[in-house]
Amino acid sequence: MTSVPQVRSQAGPPVLDVTDLSVHFSAGGRLLGRGRDVVRAVDGVSLRIGQGEVLGLVGESGSGKSTVGRAVAGLLRPTSGSISLGGREITRLSRSQMRPLRRDVHIVFQDPYSSLNPRMSIGAIVAEPLRQHGVARGRERDRQVDSMLAKVGLRAQLRDRYPHELSGGQRQRVGLARALVLRPRLFVADEPVSALDVSVQAAILNLLTDLQEEMGFSCLFIGHDLSVVEFISDRIAVMYLGKIVEATTRLRLFEQPQHPYTQALFSAAPLPDPPLQRGRVRIVLSGDLPSPLDPPSGCSFHTRCPVAVERCRSDEPALTEVTGPGHAVACHLVDEHGPPDVAAAVAAGTAGTKEDRVHDQA
Amino acid sequence: MSALLEVDGLGVTFTTEDGPVHAVNDVSLTIQRAQILAVVGESGCGKSVTAMSIPGLLPENAQVSGSIRLEGVELTRLGAGELRRLRGKQVSVVFQEPMTSLNPAFSVGYQIVEVLRQHERLGRRTAARRAVELLELVGIPAPSRRLREYPHQLSGGMRQRVMIAIAVACSPKLLIADEPTTALDVTIQAGILDVMRTLRAELGTAIMLITHDLGVVADIADRVVVMYAGRRVEQAGVDELFAQPQHPYTLGLLGAVPRLSVTSGARGRLTEIPGMVPSLHEDPDECSFAPRCPRAAADCRAHRPALRAVRDEHLAACFHPGPVRP
Amino acid sequence: MSGPAPADAQVPAPLLEPPRRRHRLVRRFVRRRLAVLGLVLVGAFVTLALFSPLLGSATAQDFANVMVPPSWAHPLGTDDLGRSELARTATGARVSLLAGVLSTALALAMAIPIGLVAGYYRGWADAVVTRATDVMLAFPFLILAVGLAAILGASLRNVVLALGLSQLPGLVRVIRGEVLALREQDYVAAAVADGARDVSIMARFILPNAMSTLIVQATVAIPGAIIGEATLSFLGLGVQPPTPSWGTMLSAAQGFLDQAPWLAVFPGLAIALTTLGFNLLGDGLRDVLDPRSTR
Numbered sequence: 012m013t014s015v016p017q018v019r020s021q022a023g024p025p026v027l028d029v030t031d032l033s034v035h036f037s038a039g040g041r042l043l044g045r046g047r048d049v050v051r052a053v054d055g056v057s058l059r060i061g062q063g064e065v066l067g068l069v070g071e072s073g074s075g076k077s078t079v080g081r082a083v084a085g086l087l088r089p090t091s092g093s094i095s096l097g098g099r100e101i102t103r104l105s106r107s108q109m110r111p112l113r114r115d116v117h118i119v120f121q122d123p124y125s126s127l128n129p130r131m132s133i134g135a136i137v138a139e140p141l142r143q144h145g146v147a148r149g150r151e152r153d154r155q156v157d158s159m160l161a162k163v164g165l166r167a168q169l170r171d172r173y174p175h176e177l178s179g180g181q182r183q184r185v186g187l188a189r190a191l192v193l194r195p196r197l198f199v200a201d202e203p204v205s206a207l208d209v210s211v212q213a214a215i216l217n218l219l220t221d222l223q224e225e226m227g228f229s230c231l232f233i234g235h236d237l238s239v240v241e242f243i244s245d246r247i248a249v250m251y252l253g254k255i256v257e258a259t260t261r262l263r264l265f266e267q268p269q270h271p272y273t274q275a276l277f278s279a280a281p282l283p284d285p286p287l288q289r290g291r292v293r294i295v296l297s298g299d300l301p302s303p304l305d306p307p308s309g310c311s312f313h314t315r316c317p318v319a320v321e322r323c324r325s326d327e328p329a330l331t332e333v334t335g336p337g338h339a340v341a342c343h344l345v346d347e348h349g350p351p352d353v354a355a356a357v358a359a360g361t362a363g364t365k366e367d368r369v370h371d372q373a
Numbered sequence: 374m375s376a377l378l379e380v381d382g383l384g385v386t387f388t389t390e391d392g393p394v395h396a397v398n399d400v401s402l403t404i405q406r407a408q409i410l411a412v413v414g415e416s417g418c419g420k421s422v423t424a425m426s427i428p429g430l431l432p433e434n435a436q437v438s439g440s441i442r443l444e445g446v447e448l449t450r451l452g453a454g455e456l457r458r459l460r461g462k463q464v465s466v467v468f469q470e471p472m473t474s475l476n477p478a479f480s481v482g483y484q485i486v487e488v489l490r491q492h493e494r495l496g497r498r499t500a501a502r503r504a505v506e507l508l509e510l511v512g513i514p515a516p517s518r519r520l521r522e523y524p525h526q527l528s529g530g531m532r533q534r535v536m537i538a539i540a541v542a543c544s545p546k547l548l549i550a551d552e553p554t555t556a557l558d559v560t561i562q563a564g565i566l567d568v569m570r571t572l573r574a575e576l577g578t579a580i581m582l583i584t585h586d587l588g589v590v591a592d593i594a595d596r597v598v599v600m601y602a603g604r605r606v607e608q609a610g611v612d613e614l615f616a617q618p619q620h621p622y623t624l625g626l627l628g629a630v631p632r633l634s635v636t637s638g639a640r641g642r643l644t645e646i647p648g649m650v651p652s653l654h655e656d657p658d659e660c661s662f663a664p665r666c667p668r669a670a671a672d673c674r675a676h677r678p679a680l681r682a683v684r685d686e687h688l689a690a691c692f693h694p695g696p697v698r699p
Numbered sequence: 700m701s702g703p704a705p706a707d708a709q710v711p712a713p714l715l716e717p718p719r720r721r722h723r724l725v726r727r728f729v730r731r732r733l734a735v736l737g738l739v740l741v742g743a744f745v746t747l748a749l750f751s752p753l754l755g756s757a758t759a760q761d762f763a764n765v766m767v768p769p770s771w772a773h774p775l776g777t778d779d780l781g782r783s784e785l786a787r788t789a790t791g792a793r794v795s796l797l798a799g800v801l802s803t804a805l806a807l808a809m810a811i812p813i814g815l816v817a818g819y820y821r822g823w824a825d826a827v828v829t830r831a832t833d834v835m836l837a838f839p840f841l842i843l844a845v846g847l848a849a850i851l852g853a854s855l856r857n858v859v860l861a862l863g864l865s866q867l868p869g870l871v872r873v874i875r876g877e878v879l880a881l882r883e884q885d886y887v888a889a890a891v892a893d894g895a896r897d898v899s900i901m902a903r904f905i906l907p908n909a910m911s912t913l914i915v916q917a918t919v920a921i922p923g924a925i926i927g928e929a930t931l932s933f934l935g936l937g938v939q940p941p942t943p944s945w946g947t948m949l950s951a952a953q954g955f956l957d958q959a960p961w962l963a964v965f966p967g968l969a970i971a972l973t974t975l976g977f978n979l980l981g982d983g984l985r986d987v988l989d990p991r992s993t994r
Contacts, residue, residue: 086888122885126886128908130908186889209587210629242643296560390730
């Protein structure tokens with residue numbers, strides 16, 4: 012797969028342009044073996060984020076979504092493909108060439124406990140990016156730190172405190188302050204609310220929405236919870252086993268999910284409304300995620316897909332805009348008439364159980 | 374018919390270096406046979422401590438008061454040996470992290486067979502046959518092959534299914550599931566929830582489900598207890614609770630979850646619950662939620678509201694209950 | 700990637716707004732009686748070493764009072780040359796503590812940069828360091844120290860050098876392991892994403908967080924070095940007479956075990972108590988500084 016048709020972002024020239032990105036890890040050699048096992052964590056991913064746009068990247072564990080985020084933040088070198096930040100290709104830059112560009116992209120991590128240096132005060136943590144890039148010093152630096160802390164809703168007195176004295180939600184606010192203090196053009200949020208309690212999660216999501224509107228940064232928001240990603244994003248890309256299987260606007264994805272995996276994701280997320288939840292036809296996927304060491308032939312989802320046909324086992328579907336512009340999906344069963352109705356197939360019992368094949372994958 | 378489990382006035386206090394922590398206060402609840410009771414709340418609300426006090430799995434620095442009766446037998450007075458016999462046979466527990474709950478040194482089959490031989494005194498052959506049945510029950514494909522595999526060869530979802538199979542091996546009357554799907558992906562979670570439904574339907578197992586996820590509660594629970602700062606704040610049937618939430622904390626929780634169905638169109642806002650969970654060191658005579666509550670008035674700070682019936686079969690600990698979102 | 704669940708199962712520690720860390724650490728330390736005893740023992744010997752000149756000369760001979768048993772005039776008795784055993788034990792404390800502390804400091808000074816580079820950069824540097832420490836660790840600590848001291852020649856300086864080098868592989872291994880763990884922390888990734896330079900990451904993000912482990916390691920390494928010094932001096936490879944050290948005192952006492960057993964008892968007791976003190980202190984610090992131990 013060389014060029015991947017993709018959803019055009021509706022908001023001006025791209026801040027981030029990722030083309031055919033692959034990240035492979037070697038998973039240790041075999042004893043006496045030639046060649047090493049290769050984990051295809053990310054395999055041919057293309058995406059684009061426009062100015063001020065929030066792109067949600069949703070997927071389950073092993074989908075490679077965090078690896079995309081880390082590659083974009085310059086934390087690991089891609090195996091192939093290109094990443095352009097504001098029109099500048101970064102994958103081949105040396106570390107010193109990369110350094111000034113790091114101002115433009117910052118990242119926040121999932122775990123608020125391991126993402127802050129326990130030996131630094133909150134003020135020093137937030138000041139660190141300013142220090143590294145020599146942006147401001149002395150009183151001016153203090154002023155910028157204070158104003159950033161205020162923006163994320165932390166009292167200025169917390170400046171002299173240490174991470175262990177803060178709650179999980181407060182720590183995540185510090186993480187946001189640190190990532191945004193340089194006013195980056197692109198902000199990578201890697202599961203920023205997954206480790207938080209729901210009430211704290213709500214506060215952070217609201218805050219992120221406010222900050223994004225106020226500061227206008229573009230954002231790659233990575234998450235496993237469809238409702239959280241849907242809440243914050245303008246567009247959403249769904250990843251499965253290292254590939255994007257569907258990408259479109261938030262509304263279209265919600266109103267008409269096309270890929271059987273996306274449909275299963277929506278169906279599996281229980282709604283906090285008992286009568287509604289009871290009335291739904293649930294698409295329960297059989298089996299587990301196949302090993303990325305040995306991905307299935309053809310469509311990587313065919314081992315768990317309730318509506319897979321023979322062709323899915325042999326041909327890999329390309330990500331194409333089948334039903335119209337702005338909605339790309341990688342599935343043979345989606346045609347100009349629309350997506351397959353997976354729930355109906357499950358309800359009618361026509362979907363075959365795939366336990367034997369599934370078993371071989373695990 | 375009396376309830377399967379009756380917890381009455383349960384209190385748990387931990388002795389720590391920083392003084393006593395009142396983790397659970399005055400919690401009473403009942404579970405009927407084949408009923409699924411969800412205990413829901415955020416970190417530190419005491420839901421897990423409540424659950425773990427039933428099979429006597431609290432750390433040594435815990436003092437338990439009140440009464441826990443399983444089929445009329447008082448559990449708080451049982452000795453260590455009697456408790457051990459009770460666990461597995463009458464009450465069993467499934468934890469959040471299936472990776473650490475299985476012994477990596479033994480095959481899955483060995484671990485299930487051991488439980489059966491020990492508790493049920495089954496012969497080796499009978500136990501092996503029963504183990505296959507159990508794996509089938511929890512929806513593991515090709516069970517006889519799986520029995521020979523080791524925990525590291527299984528995915529997280531499969532491991533959790535094995536844990537459940539071990540937990541129900543001796544047909545316990547009560548299964549305590551402590552965040553059983555929290556570490557799992559949502560498509561895997563759906564399968565595990567189905568397994569729990571099967572257990573209830575086929576074995577008549579009652580389930581006490583500890584969770585923070587209101588979606589899971591809506592999906593599977595019959596009755597719900599909402600806990601905050603070591604106490605019950607609301608208790609009702611699942612439809613009643615979601616349709617007519619009365620306590621402002623429950624309302625806050627429901628509003629804090631982004632919903633797939635309502636956020637279409639313009640970006641909405643989620644309900645925030647300002648402030649932080651109170652310290653459990655003291656136990657003042659006021660509503661624990663008052664400092665964070667939009668409805669708090671003078672009476673909330675003067676006395677602790679008792680849990681009372683605010684509607685039919687619906688309890689709430691609030692002076693100003695009502696389903697209106699503040 | 701369903702994230703880590705809100706940790707509810709533990710005793711509700713996250714709820715407790717912690718008092719300032721330092722006070723808390725002191726309080727936790729004081730609550731451990733054995734650790735306090737260790738601190739007292741170490742403190743006592745440090746005091747003894749510091750004020751040893753006040754206890755009289757360790758080399759002045761007095762042939763009128765040879766091998767006098769402990770008495771009011773001679774609290775710990777005298778040796779075969781009439782020298783005060785009290786003054787000699789106190790002066791010996793200087794040598795022992797100096798050798799123990801200096802050699803450990805020397806080992807740390809070498810081990811920190813080596814461990815940092817090996818653990819942070821991995822790759823070939825790490826492979827070389829790991830193999831080299833493996834080879835050195837194949838020799839027992841004392842054998843290595845004795846061998847090195849024999850090559851270097853007998854003097855206090857060379858004892859420090861030999862003991863320092865012998866401690867090196869163990870410390871390198873500990874530091875490397877710590878660095879390997881710390882470099883995976885998200886705050887290190889965040890610093891890389893900031894564009895921080897490697898030296899800055901090591902100095903500001905990794906080393907400070909490895910500090911508590913290093914303090915504990917050093918405290919536990921010192922008694923080993925003290926015993927090492929005593930052994931070397933006992934074998935004549937360390938401090939040379941007439942300068943007293945606990946090792947040379949023990950060595951000299953060998954010939955008079957029947958007539959003057961106190962000559963062996965007091966330096967022996969001093970070694971035992973100092974070592975015990977450091978070990979208790981180290982255990983206490985480990986309990987207090989290790990964030991994983993909560994009780």
